Amino acid sequence: MASYDAQTLARLEADAAQVVARYPEHPRSALLPLLHLVQSVDGYVSPAGIGFCAQTLGLSTAEVSAVATFYTQYKRHPNGTYTVGVCTNTLCAVMGGDAIWAELTEHLGIGNDETTEDGAVTLERVECNAACDYAPVIMVNWEFFDNQTPSSATALVDALRAGEPVHPTRGADRVVSFRETERVLAGFADGHANEGPGAGEPTLVGLRLAAEKRWTAPGEAGEPDGPAGARKRGAKREEA
Amino acid sequence: MATTLTPVLSKHWDAKSSWTLDAYRATGGYQALTTALATDPADLITAVKESGLRGRGGAGFPTGMKWGFLPAPDGGPRYLVVNADESEPGTCKDIPLMMATPHELLEGVIITSYAIGCHHAFIYLRGEVVHVYRRLLQAVQEAYDAGLLGQDVAGSGFQLDVTVHAGAGAYICGEETALLDSLEGRRGQPRLKPPFPAVEGLYSRPTVVNNVESIASVPSIVRYGADWFRSMGTERSTGFGLFSLSGHVQRPGQYEAPLGITLRELLDMAGGIREGHELKFWTPGGSSTPLFTAEHLDVPLDYESVGAAGSMLGTRALQIFDDSVCVVRAITRWAEFYKHESCGKCTPCREGTYWLVQVLQRIEAGKGTHEDLDTLMDVCDNILGRAFCALGDGATSTITSGLKLFREEFEAHLNGGCPFDPAAAALFEYASGSATGGAGTVGA
Numbered sequence: 166m167a168s169y170d171a172q173t174l175a176r177l178e179a180d181a182a183q184v185v186a187r188y189p190e191h192p193r194s195a196l197l198p199l200l201h202l203v204q205s206v207d208g209y210v211s212p213a214g215i216g217f218c219a220q221t222l223g224l225s226t227a228e229v230s231a232v233a234t235f236y237t238q239y240k241r242h243p244n245g246t247y248t249v250g251v252c253t254n255t256l257c258a259v260m261g262g263d264a265i266w267a268e269l270t271e272h273l274g275i276g277n278d279e280t281t282e283d284g285a286v287t288l289e290r291v292e293c294n295a296a297c298d299y300a301p302v303i304m305v306n307w308e309f310f311d312n313q314t315p316s317s318a319t320a321l322v323d324a325l326r327a328g329e330p331v332h333p334t335r336g337a338d339r340v341v342s343f344r345e346t347e348r349v350l351a352g353f354a355d356g357h358a359n360e361g362p363g364a365g366e367p368t369l370v371g372l373r374l375a376a377e378k379r380w381t382a383p384g385e386a387g388e389p390d391g392p393a394g395a396r397k398r399g400a401k402r403e404e405a
Numbered sequence: 406m407a408t409t410l411t412p413v414l415s416k417h418w419d420a421k422s423s424w425t426l427d428a429y430r431a432t433g434g435y436q437a438l439t440t441a442l443a444t445d446p447a448d449l450i451t452a453v454k455e456s457g458l459r460g461r462g463g464a465g466f467p468t469g470m471k472w473g474f475l476p477a478p479d480g481g482p483r484y485l486v487v488n489a490d491e492s493e494p495g496t497c498k499d500i501p502l503m504m505a506t507p508h509e510l511l512e513g514v515i516i517t518s519y520a521i522g523c524h525h526a527f528i529y530l531r532g533e534v535v536h537v538y539r540r541l542l543q544a545v546q547e548a549y550d551a552g553l554l555g556q557d558v559a560g561s562g563f564q565l566d567v568t569v570h571a572g573a574g575a576y577i578c579g580e581e582t583a584l585l586d587s588l589e590g591r592r593g594q595p596r597l598k599p600p601f602p603a604v605e606g607l608y609s610r611p612t613v614v615n616n617v618e619s620i621a622s623v624p625s626i627v628r629y630g631a632d633w634f635r636s637m638g639t640e641r642s643t644g645f646g647l648f649s650l651s652g653h654v655q656r657p658g659q660y661e662a663p664l665g666i667t668l669r670e671l672l673d674m675a676g677g678i679r680e681g682h683e684l685k686f687w688t689p690g691g692s693s694t695p696l697f698t699a700e701h702l703d704v705p706l707d708y709e710s711v712g713a714a715g716s717m718l719g720t721r722a723l724q725i726f727d728d729s730v731c732v733v734r735a736i737t738r739w740a741e742f743y744k745h746e747s748c749g750k751c752t753p754c755r756e757g758t759y760w761l762v763q764v765l766q767r768i769e770a771g772k773g774t775h776e777d778l779d780t781l782m783d784v785c786d787n788i789l790g791r792a793f794c795a796l797g798d799g800a801t802s803t804i805t806s807g808l809k810l811f812r813e814e815f816e817a818h819l820n821g822g823c824p825f826d827p828a829a830a831a832l833f834e835y836a837s838g839s840a841t842g843g844a845g846t847v848g849a
Contacts, residue, residue: 187568189525191608196590197573201532222590235592235748236573238532250533254494255692255738256651256724261831268835292576292742294533295491295500297651297724298658301832307535314833335504336536346535350571358543361536363423367658368501371648372415374660374674380409382416382645383636384629 167213169206174217177206181221184352192222196232198351200239205348209240238350240287245280246342247325250291250304251318257293260300261314266290268315273322285326287343298367299334306346308336311365336361408666410674411637411645413625414618415661418505424540426547429508435553437624441516442561444627449520453623455631457643462488462579462616463690463719464795465642465708468623472521474603475611484612485518485526486588486602487620489541490572490579492531494692494742495722498647498659499617503530503537507544511567513620515548515558516627518565521613525566529584532571541569576746580794581614583748594750595794618647638664642707642718652687652725653679653830665710668723669702682727686810690719692739693799695806696732716806731825732811733818736803737765743800754797757788761804768815771822778815782808 169177180202181195188194196218203214210233219226233239251266252258258266273281273288280287296302299311303318310321311334324331330339337357341349349355375381417423417432429435441449454469475483487510491499503510510528518526530538545567548554556564570588577583578593585607587593606612622644626634635643642664648671651657655676662671668687678684684699689706695716697704704714711718726735744758761784767773785801792798808815817824828837 187570191589193590194570194588197532197587198571200573201571232590232592236532236575238572238574253738254742255735256495258738259726259730259735259827259830260652261833261835263827264831264833264835264837291533292745293492293494293496295497295531297495297497297722298649300651300657304533307533309534309536312832315835333536337539349535349538350532350573352542352569352571354539354542354546357536358424358539359422363420363505364418364501367656368505369415369419370656370658371410371660371662371674372412372418375410375412378409380411382411382413384633 167211167216169213169217173206177202177217178221180351180353181217185221187352193224196222196224196229197236200229200233201347202351204240204244205344205351207243208344209243243280243284244343245287246285247305247340248287248289248307248343249322249325250289250294250307252292252294252300252302252304253290254293256297257300257302262301265301265303265313265315265318269318269322272319281326283326286322299365305331305333305340306343307350308333308340310334333361335365408663408670410660410662412661413645414502414506414509414621414647415659418501423505424507424544426508426544426551429506429512433628434508435512435559437627438512438515438553438559441519441627442559442563446520446522449516449627452631453520453626456626456634457631457638457641458619458622458626458634459642459708460616461618461622461646461720463493463693463717465718468615468619471603471615472517472613474601475521475613476604478522482525482608482610483521483523484607484610485514485521485523486585486607486612486614487514487526487528487617488579488581488584488614489528489530489617490584491617492576492579493720493722494739495649495651495688495724496691496720497649497651497722498720500534500537501659502617502621502647504540507540508548509624510541510617510621511544511548513623514567515553515565516623517613517615517620519558519563523613524564525568527588527607528567528569529578529588530569530571531578532573538569538571545569575748576742577748577794577796580796583794584614585612592748594748597793639705639707639709641709646721648706648721648723650675650723650725653682653727653730654725655679664718665705665707667703667705668697671723672702672725678725679727682729684725685728685730686726686732686735686807688719688722688724688803689716691722692724692742693717693795693802694719695802696810698810716802727830729825729829731823731827732807732814733765733769734823734825734827736807737762737769739803740765740800743796747796747800751793751797753788754792754800757784757792757797758800760784761800765804768818769823771818771820773819775816775819778808778812
């Protein structure tokens with residue numbers, strides 16, 4: 166069976182111990198994060214990685230493979246440095262996602278789940294990623310690129326292939342590599358949480374309108390002095 | 406008076422560094438926790454029951470009642486699992502909530518855990534939103550550092566650990582029992598019910614599974630009271646909710662309003678339909694809910710009224726499509742989604758969604774027959790109510806409603822294909838032709 170060199174294995178074992186510790190008495194719950202961890206090392210779910218997960222959790226390799234093949238984020242062959250996912254679910258598709266997809270496949274000369282020859286970009290059609298108010302949306306290594314067009318999309322992949330840093334609309338200052346992203350998804354913070362905005366404009370559109378019209382929820386909840394209002398209200402509750 | 410917006414959950418989304426503990430505390434965050442920890446857990450459950458809060462993840466089951474279904478404590482563990490696997494097409498409320506104010510969810514998690522006697526809670530976040538995961542991980546760490554989690558929550562003696570768990574891409578994991586199987590490290594396939602999670606959930610122990618928005622609403626109920634919550638919304642659909650407008654509206658986005666507001670009112674707030682166009686069809690609650698048209702503009706968006714009008718409130722994911730959009734194209738694409746996401750466990754859904762796509766793609770490409778329209782209805786009949794979980798039912802919603810509302814448009818496709826230009830629906834200019842992407846190109 167394929168395996169890791171001693172140094173890689175030691176590092177993986179130390180990380181895996183931390184992951185398993187999050188699920189006391191139920192180590193199998195660590196399988197999904199461990200598969201993300203394997204991808205952070207190998208860039209896909211490798212045979213060695215499957216063996217490592219099986220050995221760590223006391224499962225058979227068949228059991229691990231059965232899980233790995235169920236989920237779309239686990240890659241069965243080496244992934245590019247950047248996964249570029251174009252939302253082509255109905256809403257995004259209609260708003261322009263289909264045209265963006267057509268443009269990118271032509272521009273890059275690759276199709277769904279294929280990687281450019283330089284290994285930079287893996288192209289994917291993705292399903293709804295919960296950003297419909299920013300349609301059409303592209304995800305790069307699972308960071309949001311909102312309100313895209315065919316030309317913004319080709320500029321984006323050109324920058325990725327040229328090794329230039331790219332900036333998500335709502336996310337870290339720059340998109341990190343596929344492997345670095347997978348390490349975060351295994352549950353290891355990478356220090357980028359404070360970067361980027363709290364919200365984009367569509368997220369805030371209702372709040373802005375309410376402020377303009379002076380609409381609030383009833384009672385003190387709507388007062389601008391939230392904390393003070395809350396104390397008053399809390400007192401009322403106790404009386405009631 | 407016309408309905409107005411009522412920002413509660415969204416109220417501080419624009420605060421500076423809104424995702425940090427300091428920012429959350431500056432707006433009164435964690436005051437509800439202090440109140441809760443000084444309250445008898447049973448009274449908290451009663452308060453949530455009295456508020457009338459119903460599950461915000463789509464099904465609308467009363468949250469407090471769900472908590473009340475847990476059997477009496479037997480000394481073993483009980484779990485809270487937050488469903489943060491937001492993936493229903495059109496639904497985009499939980500992700501921005503957790504991006505902007507993760508502590509709002511976390512405070513709800515701590516209060517709920519205390520109320521139901523849980524000492525290890527899980528937040529199951531879909532894996533495809535890495536920055537939201539960063540923010541949740543940081544929020545949990547901040548809470549531990551501040552003594553809001555761990556052995557002695559806020560000096561109360563209550564013990565709680567929270568684990569934020571990233572999924573790996575599977576719509577089905579939004580179904581609560583599939584989510585539990587996935588959290589246990591298995592393929593995310595739904596379980597037979599009963600037993601319900603309240604009795605045998607995570608690790609076969611009593612478990613409450615609630616949506617992000619439901620749990621995030623709990624602190625406000627503790628803070629301002631059940632009566633305050635009930636003062637918004639309708640008799641049986643109480644409180645406020647996030648209404649997510651997307652598609653051909655002037656100002657898409659999140660609008661937090663009392664349940665019972667209408668699309669006409671929301672569209673008015675959102676600046677109306679795209680310039681020069683008219684509303685054609687919309688989903689009241691995501692792609693698993695039957696389609697509505699302009700005839701339904703005044704249906705109050707509460708559970709009862711939307712149900713009576715033939716659809717479901719679902720997740721209040723209002724996807725708006727104007728007259729430039731081909732309904733066959735839209736429905737075919739949704740069908741492709743359900744086929745892709747069907748977990749394969751039960752035959753009606755696995756086989757049915759496959760055949761629905763075959764027939765719909767044929768129709769969209771102009772190669773369908775009148776018989777195909779009957780076949781579609783027939784296949785839907787054989788899925789609805791016969792599938793293992795709600796995914797199969799959801800797959801039929803837009804098809805059966807679409808055929809009912811737009812049969813002529815389906816028939817127009819039978820001779821010569823789609824009469825619409827996809828470029829007319831896009832938000833940017835482009836020359837259509839090779840760019841339709843439509844039928845038959847989904848390789849996944």
